[in-house]
Amino acid sequence: MQTEQASKPRLTIGTRGSLLALAQAKQVRRELAQKTELSEDEIAIEVIKTSGDIILDRPLSEVGGKGLFTKEIEVALFDKRIDLAVHSAKDVATILPEGMILPAFLEREDTRDAFVSLKYKSLDDLPEGAKFGTSSIRRGAQILRQRPDLQIVEFRGNVQTRMQKLEDGVAEATLLAYAGLRRLEMSHIAKQLIDPTIIPPAPGQGALALECRADDGEVIEWARTLNHAPTAAKMVAERHYLHGLDGSCRTPIAAYSTLEGNELHIFGQVLSLDGQTVYEAEVSGHAADAEEIGKELAAIIKSAAGEKFFESFEKRAD
Numbered sequence: 001m002q003t004e005q006a007s008k009p010r011l012t013i014g015t016r017g018s019l020l021a022l023a024q025a026k027q028v029r030r031e032l033a034q035k036t037e038l039s040e041d042e043i044a045i046e047v048i049k050t051s052g053d054i055i056l057d058r059p060l061s062e063v064g065g066k067g068l069f070t071k072e073i074e075v076a077l078f079d080k081r082i083d084l085a086v087h088s089a090k091d092v093a094t095i096l097p098e099g100m101i102l103p104a105f106l107e108r109e110d111t112r113d114a115f116v117s118l119k120y121k122s123l124d125d126l127p128e129g130a131k132f133g134t135s136s137i138r139r140g141a142q143i144l145r146q147r148p149d150l151q152i153v154e155f156r157g158n159v160q161t162r163m164q165k166l167e168d169g170v171a172e173a174t175l176l177a178y179a180g181l182r183r184l185e186m187s188h189i190a191k192q193l194i195d196p197t198i199i200p201p202a203p204g205q206g207a208l209a210l211e212c213r214a215d216d217g218e219v220i221e222w223a224r225t226l227n228h229a230p231t232a233a234k235m236v237a238e239r240h241y242l243h244g245l246d247g248s249c250r251t252p253i254a255a256y257s258t259l260e261g262n263e264l265h266i267f268g269q270v271l272s273l274d275g276q277t278v279y280e281a282e283v284s285g286h287a288a289d290a291e292e293i294g295k296e297l298a299a300i301i302k303s304a305a306g307e308k309f310f311e312s313f314e315k316r317a318d
């Protein structure tokens with residue numbers, strides 16, 4: 001672990017060490033310095049390795065499980081080695097460890113997935129049977145739904161590693177969160193932005209979540225200055241929807257929510273791994289009822305798909 005700046009910081013932010021995670025932590029430090037009495041050099045950034053960063057040689061769906069990219073950071077929060085964790089909201093499990101809260105969600109970036117390829121301009125443009133790289137079961141299922149002829153290949157690692165894999169011919173194309181590309185100033189590598197009404201993103205995609213100890217009043221107050229209420233309403237709906245479906249990261253689950261005035265709308269999609277079975281539904285309501293809206297969407301999809309459909313994912317070998 002390394003600590004950047006500040007010999008005696010007033011606040012220590014914990015983050016994963018990827019370029020994307022560091023960019024996100026620095027954005028939070030910058031915004032805290034603008035909106036609170038803290039200055040940038042009073043805020044340290046501590047890099048923490050998570051199991052998701054360490055276990056790189058196995059498919060993500062096998063390593064799976066909740067909190068793969070967050071657990072070690074939460075342990076550091078608990079041990080008071082850090083005071084505030086910055087996460088990609090889509091990596092945060094729907095149930096937090098005892099004593100932790102999410103005091104704020106930052107304004108959401110573009111939620112869409114981006115099609116990235118060296119040779120091809122769009123998903124439709126890929127030749128018959130081409131190799132498509134992704135370790136996300138959601139993206140794999142959604143791609144196979146659109147293009148059953150494609151061959152899904154395992155594709156782990158950070159954005160730079162995945163670009164190298166495209167160069168090496170491991171796959172002809174991949175999908176990456178456009179928000180991540182923008183934060184890395186790499187949005188130019190996106191060849192096509194995917195329509196979220198056809199391929200909805202992962203719940204939480206594109207938003208940053210802050211996590212801290214539930215009894216740390218000062219940090220909660222600082223963190224709340226960064227909260228973006230419309231984003232928070234969408235996160236509440238999307239996270240309750242995911243929880244209602246038991247988002248164990250082994251079921252392909254997607255959601256796309258929008259907010260017009262106080263009217264919150266959420267579209268949910270659940271697929272079989274091969275993309276051949278798809279359940280979709282949508283629910284609208286007042287943003288203040290975000291929790292109920294998310295739960296209702298999960299209940300509708302759950303009853304349409306049936307318990308057996310969800311159990312089939314849990315039983316897959318580890």
Ligand SMILES: NCc1[nH]cc(CCC(=O)O)c1CC(=O)O
Binds near residue numbers: 089179204
């Ligand atoms: N699972 C890894 C992960 N977690 C968050 C992002 C992107 C950034 C975001 O959604 O805010 C990514 C990479 C990707 O999906 O391309």
